[in-house]
Amino acid sequence: MEVSRGVASDKRWKVGIITAPQGLVGSQTMSPSIKIAALAILQLLADRVLADAPPRLEVAVSDPSAPLTFIAYGDTRFTQRDGVANAVARRALVARMASDMPAAIFIGGDLIYEGSNPEDYETYKTETAAWPKAKIPIFPALGNHEFRGCDADPNPCLSNWWRAAAPGAVSSFRWYSVGLGPKIRVLLLDSDSSLKPGSAQRDWFEQQITHARSPVEFVVVVMHYPPVRDPIFPRAKDEKEIARYLSGHARSLQVRVVVVSSHIHNYERFRRDDVTYLVSGGGGAKPVPVLRFFGELSKLDTEVNFHYIRFRLEGAELQGTMVRFDPEQNAENAWTEPDRFVVTAKARLSLRKNEKTRVSAGVP
Numbered sequence: 001m002e003v004s005r006g007v008a009s010d011k012r013w014k015v016g017i018i019t020a021p022q023g024l025v026g027s028q029t030m031s032p033s034i035k036i037a038a039l040a041i042l043q044l045l046a047d048r049v050l051a052d053a054p055p056r057l058e059v060a061v062s063d064p065s066a067p068l069t070f071i072a073y074g075d076t077r078f079t080q081r082d083g084v085a086n087a088v089a090r091r092a093l094v095a096r097m098a099s100d101m102p103a104a105i106f107i108g109g110d111l112i113y114e115g116s117n118p119e120d121y122e123t124y125k126t127e128t129a130a131w132p133k134a135k136i137p138i139f140p141a142l143g144n145h146e147f148r149g150c151d152a153d154p155n156p157c158l159s160n161w162w163r164a165a166a167p168g169a170v171s172s173f174r175w176y177s178v179g180l181g182p183k184i185r186v187l188l189l190d191s192d193s194s195l196k197p198g199s200a201q202r203d204w205f206e207q208q209i210t211h212a213r214s215p216v217e218f219v220v221v222v223m224h225y226p227p228v229r230d231p232i233f234p235r236a237k238d239e240k241e242i243a244r245y246l247s248g249h250a251r252s253l254q255v256r257v258v259v260v261s262s263h264i265h266n267y268e269r270f271r272r273d274d275v276t277y278l279v280s281g282g283g284g285a286k287p288v289p290v291l292r293f294f295g296e297l298s299k300l301d302t303e304v305n306f307h308y309i310r311f312r313l314e315g316a317e318l319q320g321t322m323v324r325f326d327p328e329q330n331a332e333n334a335w336t337e338p339d340r341f342v343v344t345a346k347a348r349l350s351l352r353k354n355e356k357t358r359v360s361a362g363v364p
Contacts, residue, residue: 003137004058005169054176054204055169059104059137061181068181071097072222073308074108074262076283077145078124083286084113089306089327090284091127096323096335097308098130104180105136108262109143109191109224110285111165115157116149121164139178140165141188143224143262144236175201177208182215183313183345185255189223191263195238202241212255217345218318219255220311226261228270228277230290236263247273256343258318260309266290267305267322269297269339276343278320282307298322298339316345 061068073093077085097105112120131138142161150157162171170176174190187208193201212219225236227243242259250257251274262281265288270277272295281288287304290296307324322339 003167004060005055054173056177056179057139057167057169058179059181061103064182068184068313069100069102070104070106070180070184070311070313071100071102071308072106072108072220072260072278072311073280073283074141074143074224074260075110075265075281075285076107076124077110077113077285078127079113079117079120080123081113085284085286086306086327087284089325092325092327092334093283093306093308094128095130096325098134098136100310101134102136102310104178104186105131105138106178106186106188106220106222106260107138107140107283108222108260108280109141110145110262110281110283111140111143113145114148115146115160118160118164121160124165137167138165139167139186139188139222141222141224142174142190142192144192147192175204181313183217184220184318185212185216185218186220186222189221189242191224191237191239195241197241202245205242206245209249209253209255209257212253214254214347216255217316217347218313218343219253219257221257221259223259223261225263226268226277226279227259228272229261229264229268229279230292230296231294232291233264243272243275243277246275250274254346256318256346258320258343264288264290267298267300267307267324267339268292269322269341270295271297276320276341278309280307280309280322282324297341300338302326302338316347318343318345 076090079085112124114120146161147154147157174193176188178186178188180186187205189205190201195202209219221242223239225239227239246257258276258278260278260280262279264279265281265285266279267282268279268290282305284306289303292299305324306327307322310321310323312319320341321337324336324338326334
């Protein structure tokens, strides 16, 4: 798959900075030389805005009408340390994902165990060598372990992440977006940066959501801390702000929203206010049991759930499958798919509703 950087599609959130003075250029009293100078200044401002905005990367697909597969999961904790991850499960998941040949892999944070240690990133590169060999693009989000060991100053940890994990165009940014063909936009957030109203990341997030229109049908939000999860786990940062915003706006959006988080080393699925919320933290980190009360939809009866989520876009349906690996089973029985779900584009639902209305009214 070919990955490129979008030019202006993600810059709407700052465009207002340069549009207001443009009326001055059309003034009848302005001399031609001043107009030329004003246009040059506006162009410089526009270039600066585009340079300062979080990037949107584009994953080109050969046939936009063909089914499209991508993968999301988190909490892999690539490291050589003992006792913090199951390396057997982690490597098995990596190999299985490579065999799926997805258009992209999205990782919801805690890629490594200690962000201050470059050796953990070397382990990540070594164990996932099959992905770049197969030309599968990898898009990670920041998690709390990306900052582990950098309590006094996050910059060394961020430098390690930008150098060894983040796509090249993301350097100096902590959140960004990816266009996955014409129908899917993925927003990768930084759960450790503010998501409160008025913050830079929140403003960017709201602009991305509200400006997502046809042909985009699905917005997938990838972040570390889960906005909706088993309530026995305490809130970590501002992740609940995302759920609050979507609870008041999701139904009025033109796109369907799916939120994939990690942090909890297990799998959960919820639906709240027209949004599908997934917890996918089974990438290899030490498992954590969950209760599966409070509206959890998968109803899994297994406590340990190493897994990833395979998404498949087919027509107007985004199909999700939880692919589970059990390291205690033999090779024949180790892989199962115990949870599946479908998210349907709003445009398809509107079409179905109109068809039903026509039939009930006797319109051919």
